[in-house]
Amino acid sequence: xxxxxxxxxxxxxxxxxxxxxxxxxxxxxxxxxxxxxxxxxxxxxxxxxxxxxxxxxxxxxxxxxxxxxxxxxxxxxxxxxxxxxxxxxxxxxxxxxxxxxxxxxxxxxxxxxxxxxxxxxxxxxxxxxxxxxxxxxxxxxxxxxxxxxxxxxxxxxxxxxxxxxxxxxxxxxxxxxxxxxxxxxxxxxxxxxxxxxxxxxxxxxxxxxxxxxxxxxxxxxxxxxxxxxxxxxxxxxxxxxxxxxxxxxxxxxxxxxxxxxxxxxxxxxxxxxxxxxxxxxxxxxxxxxxxxxxxxxxxxxxxxxxxxxxxxxxxxxxxxxxxxxxxxxxxxxxxxxxxxxxxxxxxxxxxxxxxxxxxxxxxxxxxxxxxxxxxxxxxxxxxxxxxxxxxxxxxxxxxxxxxxxxxxxxxxxxxxxxxxxxxxxxxxxxxxxxxxxxxxxxxxxxxxxx
Amino acid sequence: xxxxxxxxxxxxxxxxxxxxxxxxxxxxxxxxxxxxxxxxxxxxxxxxxxxxxxxxxxxxxxxxxxxxxxxxxxxxxxxxxxxxxxxxxxxxxxxxxxxxxxxxxxxxxxxxxxxxxxxxxxxxxxxxxxxxxxxxxxxxxxxxxxxxxxxxxxxxxxxxxxxxxxxxxxxxxxxxxxxxxxxxxxxxxxxxxxxxxxxxxxxxxxxxxxxxxxxxxxxxxxxxxxxxxxxxxxxxxxxxxxxxxxxxxxxxxxxxxxxxxxxxxxxxxxxxxxxxxxxxxxx
Numbered sequence: 001x002x003x004x005x006x007x008x009x010x011x012x013x014x015x016x017x018x019x020x021x022x023x024x025x026x027x028x029x030x031x032x033x034x035x036x037x038x039x040x041x042x043x044x045x046x047x048x049x050x051x052x053x054x055x056x057x058x059x060x061x062x063x064x065x066x067x068x069x070x071x072x073x074x075x076x077x078x079x080x081x082x083x084x085x086x087x088x089x090x091x092x093x094x095x096x097x098x099x100x101x102x103x104x105x106x107x108x109x110x111x112x113x114x115x116x117x118x119x120x121x122x123x124x125x126x127x128x129x130x131x132x133x134x135x136x137x138x139x140x141x142x143x144x145x146x147x148x149x150x151x152x153x154x155x156x157x158x159x160x161x162x163x164x165x166x167x168x169x170x171x172x173x174x175x176x177x178x179x180x181x182x183x184x185x186x187x188x189x190x191x192x193x194x195x196x197x198x199x200x201x202x203x204x205x206x207x208x209x210x211x212x213x214x215x216x217x218x219x220x221x222x223x224x225x226x227x228x229x230x231x232x233x234x235x236x237x238x239x240x241x242x243x244x245x246x247x248x249x250x251x252x253x254x255x256x257x258x259x260x261x262x263x264x265x266x267x268x269x270x271x272x273x274x275x276x277x278x279x280x281x282x283x284x285x286x287x288x289x290x291x292x293x294x295x296x297x298x299x300x301x302x303x304x305x306x307x308x309x310x311x312x313x314x315x316x317x318x319x320x321x322x323x324x325x326x327x328x329x330x331x332x333x334x335x336x337x338x339x340x341x342x343x344x345x346x347x348x349x350x351x352x353x354x355x356x357x358x359x360x361x362x363x364x365x366x367x368x369x370x371x372x373x374x375x376x377x378x379x380x381x382x383x384x385x386x387x388x389x390x391x392x393x394x395x396x397x398x399x400x401x402x403x404x405x406x407x408x409x410x411x412x413x414x415x416x417x418x419x420x421x422x423x424x425x426x427x428x429x430x431x432x433x434x435x436x437x438x439x440x441x442x443x444x445x446x447x448x449x450x
Numbered sequence: 451x452x453x454x455x456x457x458x459x460x461x462x463x464x465x466x467x468x469x470x471x472x473x474x475x476x477x478x479x480x481x482x483x484x485x486x487x488x489x490x491x492x493x494x495x496x497x498x499x500x501x502x503x504x505x506x507x508x509x510x511x512x513x514x515x516x517x518x519x520x521x522x523x524x525x526x527x528x529x530x531x532x533x534x535x536x537x538x539x540x541x542x543x544x545x546x547x548x549x550x551x552x553x554x555x556x557x558x559x560x561x562x563x564x565x566x567x568x569x570x571x572x573x574x575x576x577x578x579x580x581x582x583x584x585x586x587x588x589x590x591x592x593x594x595x596x597x598x599x600x601x602x603x604x605x606x607x608x609x610x611x612x613x614x615x616x617x618x619x620x621x622x623x624x625x626x627x628x629x630x631x632x633x634x635x636x637x638x639x640x641x642x643x644x645x646x647x648x649x650x651x652x653x654x655x656x657x658x659x660x661x662x663x664x665x666x667x668x669x670x671x672x673x674x675x676x677x678x679x680x681x682x683x684x685x686x687x688x689x690x691x692x693x694x695x696x697x698x699x700x701x702x703x704x705x706x707x708x709x710x711x712x713x714x715x716x717x718x719x720x721x722x723x724x725x726x727x728x729x730x731x732x733x
Contacts (some may be wrong), residue, residue, distance in 0.1 A: 015694040019687050026683040033673040033724055065671040075616030164693075178669075187667065226513060226575045234578055254578035255664045266666050267578075378668055382655040391652060393644045 012083035021077045032064040047156065061289070078175055079360060081168045083286035092161050099145045100399060102152045102275055108403050112423075113430040114416035117437060123150055123404050126411045130402040132435050137400055137429075155203040156398045158280040163391030170385035177377025185372040186210050189268065192218040193364045195292070198243065201263075213242040214261055221270055221363035234267050236365040262371050269366035276310055277362045284353035292362065304309065305331045306355065324359055396421035398429060410446045411435070453507055454571060457502030457526060461564050463493030464529065464557035471549035477626035478628050483546035487537075490553055494533050497560075501526060504573060505637065518589040521721065522571050525563035527589065528717075529556040531597030535642075543638060547629045551604035568722075584660035592653035592678075596713050598646030599685075602639050603710030606703035609635045613700060636698050639706050647685045654678050673724040678715035684709045 011017065039062060042246045044053040060067030108114070119126055127142060127150045134140035135156035142152040188201040188210060195372035200209045213217040219237040226232045233253055234396070240248035240260045250258040258265045274294060282304050283290040292300045293310060310323035329335035332352045339347040340359065347354045400417035415437060419426035439441065463672075470486035473479065490598070503577040504517040517523040536552040563569060576585075589625035612626045612635065657675070662668040669675060 015690055018690055021692075022687045026680045029676045029683075032671060033676045033720070037671065043605040080539060089728050103514050104481045228574070230575055231577055232513075232575065233581075252579075255584075257663070257666070264666055266664065268665070368666050372666070375662060379659070384660070386648075386652060386655065393648065 009083060009087060012027045012079055013087040014080075014084075015443060017080050018077075018084070021073060021080060025073050028064070028070060031061070033442050035064075036063055037064060037065070042380070044378065050188075066179050067447045074175065078172060081172060084249055085165055085168055089165060092165070095162055095397070096110060096158045097313075099142060100155065101151050103153075103401065105145065105149070105151075107333055108401050108414060108416050111401075111416035111418055113152040113418065113427065114439070115434045117413040117415070117443070118407065119412040119413060120444040120446055121442070122395075123406060123411050127152060127404050128405065129440060130413060130415075130437075132438065133433065134400060136436075145403075147405070150402070152402040154400050157395050160391050160395040161390050161394065161397050163393075166239055166388030167385055170377055170381045170383075170388055173381035173384060174378050174425060177374040177379075180300060180374030180377060181372040185374060186263075186370065187372075189367060190216075190369060191271070191366050192216065193273060194218050194221050194362050195290070201367075212261065212263060214247070216258075216260075216265065216367075217241055218365050221365040223270060234270060234365075236267055236367070238265060253372050261289070262373070266370070267365070268366040271364045271366065273362045273364060275362040276359050278308070278310075278357065280304075280306075280308070282353055283354045283355065293359075304355075305352070308357070310359070312339065315396065322361060326357065326359070328357075330354075386401075394422075396426065398426055400430075400433065415444075453504035453505075454524060456496050456503055458487070460497040460500055460529075461491050461557070463489060464498055464533070464553060464560055468554040468557045471553050474546050475550045476618075476625055476646045478625070480546070480628060482550075484548055486553075487540065489545060490533060490537065490549070492523055494530070494537070495558075497526070497530050497533070498683065500576070501530065506571050508575075508716045511573060511575075513663050515576045515580075516586050516589075517573075518585060519576055519580055520570070520574070522563050522569050524589065524593065524717075525559045525569070527593050528596055528600075529559040529563075530555040530637070531593045532559070532600050535594075535597045535601055536720040539638065539642075543630065543634065545630050548605065548608070548638075548715040550610040552601045555604060579664060582660060582664065584656060584663065588653060588656040588660055589658055591649050595646045595649030595653050596717060597643050598649065598705075599710050602642040602646060604642045605639045605642065606633055606706035606710075608698060609639060609703040610707075632699065639702055640692060640698075643685055643709070645690060645704075647682075647689060648680070650685065651681055654682060672715070673720045674716065677720050679714070681709065681712040681716050722733065 002439055007194045027434065035056075041053065041057070041062075044056050044062060048056065049237075054063060059069065064070055067395075094321070096232040103265050104265040105321050121129070130152050131140050131142055138154045138156045140154040142150060146152050186201070186203060188203040190198045192198045195218070197215045198212075199215045202209055217239045219239055222233075224232045224233045224235075235251055235253050237251045238249070238258050239246050240258075248258070248260050250313055252258045254267045257267070276295070278291045278293050278295050279288070280291065280301065285304065287303065289301060291299045291301070293308075295310050295313060298307055298309045298420060306329065308326060308328045309424055311327045314325075315321060324340050324342065325337055326340050326346065327335060327337045328348055330350050332350060332354045338346065343358070345356050345358045348357060396419045398417065398419040400415070402414075403414040405412050405414075413432060417426070417430055417433075419429075438445075467486055467490040470489055474482050474486055474681060501517055504523070505514070508514045508517065518527060520654070533551065533556045536549065536556075539548060539552070540546060556702040566570070577596065612629055612632060615626045616632070630638075644660060654675075657678070659672070661675075684705065688697070688709065691705070692702060
């Protein structure tokens with residue numbers, strides 16, 4: 001029974017499995033970039049023939065990255081990570097917390113980096129001095145050993161051995177974030193005409209309505225172009241309404257969304273309606289009103305006894321402004337017409353009073369809406385991964401021992417050490433330590449040996 | 451002088467530097483090495499000035515932005531990063547013979563940017579999707595990583611050539627003798643991959659954060675994203691194989707070369723061969 005478990009653990013913690021999973025994930029991912037994703041069934045029949053299309057359907061190739069087998073590969077990778085961590089972490093943890101003063105003297109004598117000094121100082125005094133020097137490297141400990149010797153130890157960065165596990169753990173945290181997002185999150189969209197509001201969004205792929213619990217109103221949509229005709233900005237002025245009251249307001253552009261109630265609203269696209277928003281103000285009464293007017297349709301403002309309409313539209317090429325021909329009539333005198341460019345204010349002076357009029361095309365703004373409670377897990381995971389990589393690659397666990405013993409009349413000081421990574425860097429650290437021992441004026445050298 | 455003149459001069463300076471590095475390798479003219487280095491540094495200065503000028507010029511045109519917004523600009527930054535990274539290696543490992551396997555990449559990138567028909571050099575304003583502070587962070591991190599991988603690939607080729615030479619011509623003197631020991635080249639490849647991997651990871655993460663702030667999805671399996679992940683898998687495999695199985699030498703050299711093919715496809719192939727969200731780069 002025990003042996004069987006070992007085989008399983010061995011399999012799931014093996015590096016071969018990791019490399020295999022990496023390889024298969026990479027190959028599978030390539031397939032998904034070559035075969036276009038999320039097309040309808042007819043597309044695949046058309047491109048690849050009915051038989052291959054059937055195979056694609058079984059393997060869920062049209063939505064490959066969410067298919068059972070691709071997700072299984074990710075699960076396999078996770079199991080691999082978890083089992084390998086449980087398999088190795090205890091040993092590594094032991095290295096982090098182990099009592100290095102237990103290290104047998106024979107091992108110290110064989111360390112890669114080592115240097116011996118013979119000094120005239122008494123062992124206790126030599127140990128004190130060595131402790132002082134090691135203290136500058138890292139906190140030092142000492143203990144008497146069997147046979148009358150004295151062992152001192154100091155280390156730096158024991159915790160850095162955990163860096164690689166931080167990286168592995170961060171991958172799992174990212175997966176957890178992705179799972180939370182797919183269970184509790186929503187991705188959808190909504191289109192809102194200027195002046196209108198929406199209280200629900202529609203989920204992508206399913207078109208299922210999702211109630212927001214509040215309303216989002218589009219007060220205005222505006223697009224602008226650079227001189228060369230390239231689009232410069234898509235801007236929607238949004239207001240969030242709760243129980244009819246405005247509770248939040250924001251002008252959103254691409255890359256600067258509105259966040260409210262766990263939902264985030266992104267500027268995604270737009271559409272122009274065959275309808276104009278005409279804003280009219282009467283100077284005499286101070287009244288102002290916005291009318292929705294279709295071209296060649298008459299609008300009336302009974303309170304002011306005026307009526308008007310748009311009888312012609314010109315221009316509006318890419319990046320160019322529209323120009324509107326406005327027809328206007330009031331109770332006094334003949335109706336008349338004039339041209340008014342978009343985004344300009346026209347002033348109409350009539351015997352009955354003075355009116356200002358401005359008009360713009362009515363747009364529908366297209367918003368992408370996301371609710372993803374898992375995104376912070378993903379970000380924390382990403383941050384942890386970068387920190388973990390830095391630690392795993394660039395920091396090392398460096399250990400230094402000093403063993404002091406009597407050798408005839410003299411006191412023998414053995415300085416030795418090792419590092420788990422970046423041996424070249426440690427060589428320099430060690431040389432500096434050796435230097436500090438040699439330069440120390442309280443240590444009286446007898447003679448030097450190797 | 452304007453940016454395109456400066457970047458034109460840069461291209462020819464890198465050509466000269468490449469020729470010099472290859473020449474000192476072939477003729478074993480170690481003492482001439484300093485000239486190759488100086489020419490490379492001159493090229494780097496021209497290029498830095500050129501990139502700065504392009505940045506300034508975009509402001510003069512009324513829509514200023516960092517020159518990181520299309521294929522041309524990214525190729526220029528790629529070349530710049532390769533040269534900076536290579537010069538760092540040269541100083542760190544005190545060997546000029548490596549230049550023959552690194553600086554030509556910078557030249558090729560500049561030459562392609564300057565002479566390919568499908569690449570426009572025009573400075574254009576940023577479309578709404580690119581108007582973000584993440585642009586600089588994302589593009590810079592990715593290209594530092596790509597540059598490191600380019601150099602790792604060069605060192606991989608160098609390793610394989612030298613290894614083959616040593617196997618065939620035992621005891622004979624050859625062109626490649628003046629190169630560092632295989633062990634040192636192996637160490638350079640490994641460290642360069644580590645460095646690149648860290649930046650590639652940062653590049654993928656900054657891209658994900660940016661995508662989330664622009665579209666509300668940090669990962670959508672768009673071809674560019676997917677290929678960057680494939681590249682990440684290749685280098686992650688190389689690092690695991692080395693850490694756990696002790697892979698070194700030829701195997702790591704081959705992985706450095708394969709990895710760079712994946713980088714090239716992520717960077718270039720996806721833009722021209724596959725369709726997706728990330729189409730800014732193809733113009």
